[in-house]
Amino acid sequence: MIDNLEKLHEEVTGRLERCASEEEIEQIRIDYLGRKGGKLTALMRGLRELPADQRPRAGQELNRRRGEIEGLLETRLDDLRRNRGRPMDQGPRLDVTLPGNRVERGRVHPLTRVTDEIIDVFTGMGFEIARGPDVEDDYHNFEALNIPRDHPARDMQDTFFVSDDHVLRTHTSPVQIRIMEQRRPPLQIIAPGAVYRHDDDATHSPVFHQVEGFMVDHDISFGDLKGVLTLFLEQIFQDEVRVRFRPSFFPFTEPSAEVDIGCILCRGARDAGNCRVCRGSGWLEILGSGMIDPNVFGFVGYDAEAFSGFAFGMGVERIAMLKYGMDDIRLFFQNDIRFLRQFPP
């Protein structure tokens, strides 16, 4: 019997070495220690047939062996559990390079993506969101923004008319007026929306999108305008972006500044000569901005001696085109699924 026990022990050790799963270990337990057909169990039952004087020693030996085998099983089980995931222990290998089963998802339009990014940067800085009508009256679109009738500044924006005194807004700036008519400073507000210009080519769409923004309080300065817009551009273009402010003219701001960023393609390299993005200038116009003109404050009944503020406006398409390296604005409105699908969901 002792020999038998030795053999059993070897058998178990051998099978344990070859086994690869918990199920197999369980099978070994059943085969040797199982209550019904276990080989060791059978030997234990055979104790009764031994002469009485041999029983205690054999019993002890059997129990010892049983303990040993249980220990072996436990150890192997532990091993297996610890090493789960080791390929050699897993059975037949799956081809994991085959595609997974997925539900096809749609895409958010790139203009929405970019608008949302812009909004998130500004709301993070404490700006609120406002909206205004696309069909705007002459007063809010022009007059109250210091663009009187018969002023050459009106030529800066080719206008769609829907009646004698209503236009499709040419910019989101009228939202400034509408908000200031209703509220008092401090104000820090952005207003995203569609704007309309009588224009249609590879770089102009008759409809495009702007995000307007303005901030009014006591003692808001041109330095603040520079700080806020620089921070914004650093956030939206992430990379370390060069920013430059240069004088310009908008009827509703003074001083006015055109804001340029360093060309994101050629990065202003001297040999960039004919860079297709910045045409060799090294700079890209990205924002119009300025200190709100005292006349505009006059239209909304603010005291220009007590309050000052800045305003800015940016083209969403322009920013999106730069971010995604596009050169035809019309792609945004053709909605070709091969274009839309390029943006991750």
Place this chain on the structure above:
Amino acid sequence: MKLTFNWLMELVEFPDAAGRGSFGPEELAERLTHAGLEVEAVQPLADDAGAEVVEVRGVQPHPDADRLSVCEIHDDGHPLRIVCGAPNVRAGMKTAFLRVGSVLPSGQAIERRPIRGVASEGMLCSEKELGLSDDHRGIMELPGDAPAGVSLQDYLGLNDWMVEVSVTPNRGDCLSVLGLAREIAALTGGRLRAPAIPAHLRDHPPTIPVAVEILDPDLCPRYSARLIHGLRPAPAPPWLRFRLEACGIRSINHIVDVTNYVMLETGQPLHAFDAQSIASRRIVVRTAGESSTLTTLDGSERALHPDDLLICDGDIPAALAGVMGGAGSEVTDETESVLLESAHFDPLTIRRTAKRMGMHTEASHRFERGVDPEGTRYAMDRAVALWEEMGEARVVEGFADVYPGARRPPDITLRYASVKRALGVDLAPERIRGIIESLGIELKRSSEQDLVACPPSFRFDLTREADIVEELARIHGYDNIPATLPAVRMGAGQGDALLRWMRKTRSLLVTAGLSEVVTLPFCSPDMNRTFPGLWAGEGKAVRVTNPLRQETDEMRLSLLPGLVENLHDHAERRNESSMIFELNKVFSLAGGGGFTERINVAGLIRGRRPRRGMKVESRDFTFADMKGIVEDLLEGAGCADSRWTAEDAPSVLHPGRFASVAGGDGQLGHVGEISPRVREELDLPPCFLFELDFEAIVHYARPDFRVRPIPRFPSVERDLAIVVTADFPGQTVIDWVKRLDQALIERVNIFDEYTGAPISEGKKSLAYKVFYRSPERTLTDHEVNAVHEDLTRRLCAEFDATLR
């Protein structure tokens, strides 16, 4: 505005003597751009092909060719023989010569080779061959005094650059070379060097044999004129001609060219009348009033508006003031004397006339933006001086100068504190005063706190303190103002509910597989008729009075036209499916002349439901797929109690395959298959559509809810299949059960619909699952069976249904 680099540099005296050489066109562009005068282009005027000025010494006919001549020229004393085919070649003329080894702009190399047997040692060139103009009538005709042997490029002043500056509408004073030179001077600390006027022109008494009467002094504050005899049209000297053409102005003759040249130089538009044609010798400036037409220089007969300002020869209209001259008083080949006008007109009047006539001229562009009223005499005298330099012009002693509208520029008080407040930077008072004076602004007085400044007559844009502050920022340099971050006052309510719902809706639809599109809101009247929007007929379409395309002159009433139009493209590309949506505005006319804008959300699905993976089922879309997407959307918005009915059929949807959905106490929109009629009309594949009033959804949305306790006792389910007429709405049963308010019935679901054998024709079977639950105990089968049997009986009776 276009000008040339050399021209500009001639008018500035730099602080250091060597200044000019170290200031290239690129730096000029940089400086101007940084001062708010954006330079859009800098281009060399011409590539130097290496041509020289030569004199043709002799011309012989070619022995072997009728049309060719053999010419002799002198090259540094050595005679050269050139074969030339130009009809205008003649002995004694000065022309352009390219020697052997040179290359024409076309790429053709000049070689020493025999032409019909005669060796030619170079080429005499036309302007076209040298790339200078399109003139190919013959070889270049240079003036007799052109010095032989010098570089043609130098002689013509072509070693220069065209500089194009984008001048903003507030800076009319910079629409001239002098104006820009003033800016350069202010920016560099240099001095303006305006061309001097000869003394004999300066000191004349203001009288000439022409009377000037201004009937509307508000519209014409000043009118100056001179009379010049002996001025017959001739070609302008090459340097002037090429300068003008570099600036985009076609050369005509030296009379017209000088008026244009002086306008570019000074910003003051000039007009030369043929003096003989002003028969009455009386210039009258008045509004058109009764006068009906005037034929302008360009040959068009123009209908006049009573408010148009005219320059008249006595009673007869002779020019449209500030816009264009009249054909009747034009300078012609017969002209011998000229009446030169240099006047100042009201910007608004000129702008209105120019707009009405659709004419945008160099003159009107400048008058609209404001011309220096003090500059009329200088410009006029500068033109006369140039004519005198060019030939036999004899100016008639004296001039006319009627100036009823002299205007005093305003005194502006600038407080130093305002500078700090507006710019956020402390500028020292000396720096402030320095900038002000460099701009030609008169400093009247200054104190510890402020100063009083009076802008020059050409700076109409400076009237307020803020205008002066802007000038300080501009000249000091935006780069030199440090960026700061303002303190923000915190407050609640920065969130934006509409934006939140829009984002959520987009995210739900994208997850459902739909891609967002953004379409243009312009729509044809036909499409608006076909897709009249959600509450059809409620509003009329908004019409664009000046549409980009006449066919699409309305604003959309619905988002669906944009979606189906897109489908056209998709179908062409044979995609297996289309799944798109748009969340955007629709427009209509409101009562009382107002306009209504609403945000809608609309979607379209077509084809097969796409699945990615290897063994994933893909099947055709059904109505239920579209409805499911809308249900997801409404559930996401918290519209828990939406109601679906087959009422209020919209014309665009299939009458038997659509649903209207309502929520709260109002309609939300429609879902369904496109109507066969619309499909046929627009040649579309079958598809499913929805359009909902997004603002209504947001209005009914219930963003807040409370958690219910998780049931402690299990539910018991019982199925129930009934046979009803085929048009019976399955939801009716659910609503009815709800109204029963049976305490043990938790909810009812529909889980199957079946038609076909053994169900008889015109009937269908509906299968419901009823969930029973008590909050207090585990229900027994016995208990549930009793309730279920009662329910089944009452249900069959109520709906005339049989149990299946």
